[in-house]
Amino acid sequence: MVKPASIGRFEKFYWASVALGLINTALNWNASQQALSANPLLASATWFLPAMQVIGLAIAVLLWFFIVRRPSVVAKWVQVVFAAFGVFGVLSALFLVASGRAPIGVQVIIGLIANILYIAAAVMLFKQDAKAWFGEGRDEDDDIAIPRL
Secondary structure, X not given: OOOOHHHHHHHHHHXXXXXXXXXXHXXXXXXXXXXXXXXXXXXXXXXXXXXXXXXXHHHHHHHHHHHHHOOOHHHHHHHHHHHHHHHHHHXXXXXXXXXXXXXXXXXXXXXXHHHHHHHHHHHHOOOHHHHHHOOOOOOHHHHOOOOOO
């Protein structure tokens, strides 16, 4: 089956979101390391932050693979659950900025855009052509002709 347009758009939104997430991680790297160093349990675990980034990127690649290359409904729904967390992240960031608890900065803007792109990617998985890509919406007996009496 030829990759449908919705899956192509999913890929663009998804990888743009991942790229922005990596940029945001780079921008926040020192602050994240300082936060880990302040925790007595993780102060000596200098491997922790890089390991989490590698694991996160591996998960992103696996989700992409099992959505775009080997369509899996399970991967689709994992993506949707992560996108739901993205909705929570967007709402939380907007609330913190609106209430004055967090300054609006480059990291906040990049994070918002990355989450919005991630959510848009998940929405693409519910288009009609994407449903066909995952084999959804068809019963096994749809191909069986029922004789008319």
